Amino acid sequence: MKRYLITGCAGFIGSNFVYYMLNKYKEIQLVNLDKLTYAGNLENLKGVEGDERHIFVQGDICDRELVSSLFEKYDFDYVINFAAESHVDRSITNPEIFVETNVLGTVNLLQCAKNAWFKDGKWAEGKKYIQVSTDEVYGSLGEEGYFMETTPLCPHSPYSSSKASADMFVMAFHDTYGMPVNITRCSNNYGPYQFPEKLIPLMINNVKNHKQLPVYGDGMNVRDWLYVEDHCKAIDMVAEGGRDGEVYNVGGHNERPNIFIVKTIINQLHDRLKDEGINEGLIKYVADRLGHDRRYGIDPTKIKEELGWYPETTFEVGIVKTIDWYLANEEWMNNVTSGNYQKYYEEMYKNK
């Protein structure tokens, strides 16, 4: 039975990955580590509560003692590092925590994995460290072209600089010590359990509540949208079949300008809620994000050709599923924004 350390398990992509893996594999053990910051909510893992294949541990990836004790106790086969400060706007006002969690946290995980997996001059069989990274490490594209795995790193924001730095440490551990690693670099994810500071859930929540919709700059910045379950599938495939030391880009050629996304959400909710108060008058163009990357576009040829991955969910289907989910989970929205549920669950897990 394979054992995984999943860091950032209570965040958006981490929690989706926990569901994906528990649904896919009968025999599996997941040790799920999360610091439970504002964006990590045990509310996201309510659906696996009581499932003995998953163990939750509250803690920080920077904590050497805790992480090494987990390696000793569980003898992990895989580490999948989702834990990160992920919001670009926050990194602009508060960069230090991004260095701490994203860079120092990653180095701590790498050191703990190396201490556990490298014994008597050789690496234990069947182990792998996966770093879940981002297309933002490549910088920004003009109107043409796509990010390839060979595109030089050129991050602009404090967030993407911290992720690029972490990626370089992962490769350094591979190149220097021979550590078995892969890096995945995805485009913008969307789907259930995404904290409502990110574009799609923020807009859904604001539209529903007739609040203004802040669109940065001219609204023509382009992001390449990926349904989160397709991303989870890619990570699993890379863990299973990725060639040692390789980077894999994950994206689905789903490029849309931000204003298109906002208008799609308005139209969908207008029709479904039959609410005339939901209209484009809610859009408010606001000051642009500092250093705002213009366009991201991923070339996923490598993962398609080597591992047979492809995105199953088109944007048209994914956005409807996503809106459905947020409409059906109003309580989740209230709980993650108020923090109530997190406190309740923290107490519950402490008493276990």
Ligand SMILES: Cc1cn([C@H]2C[C@H](O)[C@@H](COP(=O)(O)OP(=O)(O)O[C@H]3O[C@H](CO)[C@@H](O)[C@H](O)[C@H]3O)O2)c(=O)[nH]c1=O
């Ligand atoms: C929150 C917000 C965002 N925006 C714009 C800024 C971006 O061009 C676009 C998407 O913004 P965000 O949802 O913050 O995502 P973005 O900055 O692209 O970064 C995301 O996607 C990255 C992958 O590309 C991840 O590595 C990041 O962790 C994730 O946060 O929408 C607005 O116009 N208004 C808003 O209120």
